[in-house]
Amino acid sequence: MAIINNALSGALAAQVALTTSSHNIANLQTKGYTRQSALLTAIGPDANPRSAGNGVQVSSLLRFSDNYKSQAMWRAAADLGSYSQTQPYLSQLENVMGDDTASLSAGIDQFFGALNAVAGDPGSTPLRQQVLTSAGLMAERFNGLNNVFNAQLQSVRNQRSAIVDSANAQIATIARLNQQISQAQAGNLSASAMIDARDQAIDDLAGKMALEVSDNGDGTRDVSLKTGQALVLGSMHGTLKAAPTATSPQEFSLSFAGTSYVLDAGKLGGQLGGLTKFETEKLVPLQAAVANIAEEIASRVNGQLALGRKPDGSAGTPLFVYTPGSSADMLKVANGFEAADLAFSADGTPGDTGNLQKLVAIKGQPITVTSIGTVLLSDADTQLVGKLGVDSQLNKAGLKTTQTVRTQSVDDWQSTSGVNQDEEAVNLVEYQNMYQANMKVIAIANQLFDATLAMMG
Secondary structure (H helix, E strand, O other): OHHHHHHHHHHHHHHHHHHHHHHHHHOOOOOOOOOEEEEEEEOOOOOOOOOOOOOEEEEEEEEOOOHHHHHHHHHHHHHHHHHHHHHHHHHHHHHHHOOOOOOHHHHHHHHHHHHHHHOOOOOOHHHHHHHHHHHHHHHHHHHHHHHHHHHHHHHHHHHHHHHHHHHHHHHHHHHHHHHHHHHHHHOOOOOHHHHHHHHHHHHHHHHHOOEEEEEOOOOOEEEEEOOOOEEEEOOEEOEEEEEOOOOOOOEEEEEEOOEEEEEOHHHOOHHHHHHHHHHHHHHHHHHHHHHHHHHHHHHHHHHHHHOOEOOOOOEOOOOEEEOOOOOOOOEEEOOOOOHHHOOOEOOOOOOOOHHHHHHHHHHHOEEEEOOOEEEEHHHHHHHHHHHHHHHHHHHHHHHHHHHHHHHHHHHHHHHHHOOOHHHHHHHHHHHHHHHHHHHHHHHHHHHHHHHHHHHHO
């Protein structure tokens, strides 16, 4: 009977819809899950002019996905990754360079303060020894800060290498899922779970570098860098590499289909771009600036001591040894230098402090420092710390903004693609009622059939 067939199709469709809703509820807390819904369509009537129709069918399972919202979420992930990776390094430098117990300014002040103190009694051995002690402590501050710079450089490069390894795994996953999705859709099979997994991989990858994502007719997605180089084309994918070269401590390249491209990591965006820009625009210039200050102090103090006379009348010798580069002992007191080697006299006369006064005056002399220009030696470190503080505050502001944008974009995506518990609860009741109503129709049809048989009986 047509009535039974109609009711049976309704009951079966209700079962599919109930199963879909139960699957949504089961994935209520699954990250990246896109909710689905059974699309019900009426089955048209046959050739009989008195046929109302042949029931209902589930023509497909809908995925509630908005490509625009997904793209916005991935762009926000790249911006957030750039700022979030930089801030811990900036905060550490702020804490170290701004700490009175470790700052360069305090060490420089103590050294020149010790020189001032000895002016009253230039022949005093304890006061001269205090100058040597403060010189050694100042050098230790420079070396300690330089070690912090070196540790951050190593950490940044290790972190970028780890990000590249993780990115390669996600790139390969996207290409593999592209192939599986294409095959599933060609076979008219549901690929929703695979599409969710692929989009989650794209989202994770977007946090590491800014991406451009485009859809293809076979269900695959092509992924490329914002600079234009392809990472994934259908089931084909490239491989990123970070390796030291003769001209760069860490050069980035992309190999795709037998061709290799050199990448400017600072333009990649995301975590890779943020770390690279921090290294090249903040960390390396700051290390060079501190090295400039150390070199100027060593050069000027040594040069002035060479013009003076020791207590025994001999010419002065260098107090500091400056080693350019990223050496752990960038600045140190010369080996074997003793208190009696301090040439404070200008003419060799006992008690003369002519050269000592010129040594003290070095603190107020202008020097040229990378990234801040010409400043007084006494102000150099303060200006570096101030510039670092501004950079950190700007990054914090950018981080806060991108966190807000990312949260809003995720919430926006969730409003379309996420599972709404209340909505699914309503759906369960409606589809349950639909199932029960169709089963009631089948029961009535059976009663009519039995009654007809009894009448013919």
